[in-house]
Amino acid sequence: MEDLEVAQTDQTTTTTGSKEASAAIFNKTNRTVTLKFEDVVYKVKPKKGGELKNSKSEEKIILKGITGIVLPGEMLAMLGPSGSGKTTLLTALGGRLSGQLTGTITYNGEPFSNIMKQNTGFVTQDDVLYPHLTVTETLVFTALLRLPNNFTKLEKIGHAEAVISQLGLTTCKNCIIGGPFLRGVSGGERKRVSIGQEMLINPSLLFLDEPTSGLDSTTAQRIVSTLSGLVNGGRTIVMTIHQPSSRLFYMFHKVLLLSEGNPLYFGKGDEVMDYFSSIGYAPSVAMNPSDFLLDLATGISSDGSREDQNAVKQTLVSAFKTNIADTLKSETHETGHHRLHGGGLQDKQFERWNTTWCQQFLVLLRRGVKERKHQAFSFLKIGQVLVVSLLVGLLWWQSDISHLQDQIGLLFFTSEFWGFYPLFEAIFMFPQERRMLAKERSSGMYRLSSYFMAMTVGDLPMELVLPTVFLTIIYWMAGLKPTVLNFCKTLFVLLYSVLVSQGLGLALGAIVMHQKSAATLGGVIMLSFHLTGGFYVQHVPKFIAWIRYISISRYTYKLLLGSQYKASDTYPCAAKNGTCLVGDFPSIKLVGLDRYGLSVFALGIMLLGYRTVAYIALMRVGVTRK
Incomplete structure (x- = not known):
């Protein structure tokens, strides 16, 4: 491939050009987005032919009125046990969920639009990559497709090289991705390639579904640290994460705890332990905050008892409505927002495709x-x-x-x-x-x-x-x-x-x-x-x-x-x-x-x-x- 040959044979020129290309894309993309979501409810109808034999089966509510706000420069982590609705909410916030979704989700005060889509990155839990392509080929092909035509081919290739360097993928840049029956890069490197594909557009808003799933603690730490660096650049990041280590937990600016579609907590990560202590749920021994929160979300009280789990959950839901819900809605209404370059009003004139x-x-x-x-x-x-x-x-x-x-x-x-x-x-x-x-x-x-x-x-x-x-x-x-x-x-x-x-x-x-x-x-x-x-x-x-x-x-x-x-x-x-x-x-x-x-x-x-x-x-x- 001609473009890849340029990237591989002229390393010095490309490396220098990659910094310039990255800076150019950084300057041409306004990266500040305020994400607001209020009373988000999502319902699904049970499939026919299952255990439910009644003709009029009740709808299942997956999300039960979730409210929150994430500002530029903040990283929100959504925690909860399996089936709590984390991925569903993330998909809804990313503009990828259809069906019976109600509530309000805005991006800088505007609904999801074409201009927002081109400034949003979404990293799925499973790394969907072509196994026979190398790391460089994967990112260069993505750059050629996703970056607009006001950048030359060399600038796009240079930006791919910059992302490779930024994510620490230089040593494996010429290795194939690999798959279940084909040896390639490691799991952590594969995850960083997936993140790199979204970073190529310098997204204003980045969603990640379980980015540390299946990775060792050191690799997970490196990935979250990389994301933290993006947040410091003014981006807005939202992720789901199952059970982060205590080191990772305190890197999150905000935390949303879910249980069976109900919010149990939304606020600063370093204040979550004080909040639950104030309503009578404090850990009996020193422990990882995420472990403690998952115990509460599954109905296990602070003393480790599994009795009356539903009662524990209902108590926490009621406490959220009493102590957090109203204040959170007021904050959502009062907080202003930033605008992307061009704003939502010019979306009709915005190019629908980055390339011809x-x-x-x-x-x-x-x-x-x-x-x-x-x-x-x-x-x-x-x-x-x-x-x-x-x-x-x-x-x-x-x-x-x-x-x-x-x-x-x-x-x-x-x-x-x-x-x-x-x-x-x-x-x-x-x-x-x-x-x-x-x-x-x-x-x-x-x-x-x-x-x-x-x-x-x-x-x-x-x-x-x-x-x-x-x-x-x-x-x-x-x-x-x-x-x-x-x-x-x-x-x-x-x-x-x-x-x-x-x-x-x-x-x-x-x-x-x-x-x-x-x-x-x-x-x-x-x-x-x-x-x-x-x-x-x-x-x-x-x-x-x-x-x-x-x-x-x-x-x-x-x-x-x-x-x-x-x-x-x-x-x-x-x-x-x-x-x-x-x-x-x-x-x-x-x-x-x-x-x-x-x-x-x-x-x-x-x-x-x-x-x-x-x-x-x-x-x-x-x-x-x-």
Whole structure:
């Protein structure tokens, strides 16, 4: 990649430029945001078919009137046991929660908007990263997509280098991210890369969901210290955290304690112990404040007793309403706010995308090819195709026209194998990409159309190389017509059908979005196509014969026959003159050696139709920008 080569070969220039680029972005982005939320309530309806059998099931309230305010230069930590509503509230504050959400959430006195989205970073609990990209590649690709066009490519690359240095990732900058079965950077480094992706835009407001989950105390300390440095620069940070150490706890400016969707405390972190002591809940021994707060949130009193847990929770909820709620609402109403550059009033004139469609397409194309080439050209897949092609070539060795039934069997097997293979390769594409697509689309990184086209175009060479190799091997071994024209016709038909089968796989994967279910459905559909393809069953009952009109296999088989034979060709037979017309051969006559244009047209409709269905199905993934 050209941009990465610049970043890697000219380290001195880039390092110097990275500081300048970082400073430029820092100066061009107003980083002060006051976040206010008042009486936030979120309800969900229980799913049907569960334990609730009543037709009128009650709604479950996840958030029960949460109020708070976070000023620029403050870091809010939301604590609570699992199921307390921390992540739900964080998602709501980040503008990523739909459904029955009521209450008021404002950013500098304005509702969530496009300009706010482009100044907001959101780090999910799970690190959604491409495993085969290096740290530098990951951040550079993100910078090229997320930073606006008033920065040059070198400035964007320089800023990525600055973030790498700021997060202490210099030693692993050229290491791949890795995954469950691929060794890469450590868990802490992976988390810092996720944070770095959001820091690239110098966000005014940064949300983090469990940023220290699964990390050792030293790594967690380093990450929170880095976030504390961002807060000192004037940013507003909100995070959920389960059970921080005492060192981490006292780094938070404000703390929100939740229990079953109820607020138990909101205020300064260094005042939380005094507050609970004042209402009769003081720890009996010296302990980590977060451990003490989690005990209270689960209903365990200060003496460690587990009796009357609901009573403890209700007492704490009542104490919050009496001692904190009114004062907090007054503070929320009285506190002013800062404005982002341009303000919410100019949101209509604000650019909806940081980069053009062509820029998004080119960057996504390079990133997609770099990531997926490892999977498309894995040793296992190449070996699989080579072994099958050699086996087929040996089984049909020099099978000339005197063995016509064997030859048409070879052609049908070719259509069958290259119907299933690209289908199952494509069917897993979108289910595997779903989390990444949802994450990046929610951040307003790119248009869905640019992503879809980049993915489609990027897969073309990778999807067409292996069938080309397959046909090149078997064509001459099996003794098919040894002319360049016939070979090219056969190759065209094969590659054409591969693209159609791939489109069907993409559509099924995008619709179902579950790998096993999509694979099962795809297998049944393709099997029905093969059975009605005109080779196995020649007299299909009328009530099910309609399947052959939508069968990829039937149209492919017909075109493959046409690439090898003409109706006037002859083959040895038991007739009086010893020869018969190929067009009269029973298996070929049923399919026919005419009307090829109709088959080409039908496959063309499928080629476009399946991809259109896939695109429409993908619209529900992530957040569609208005």
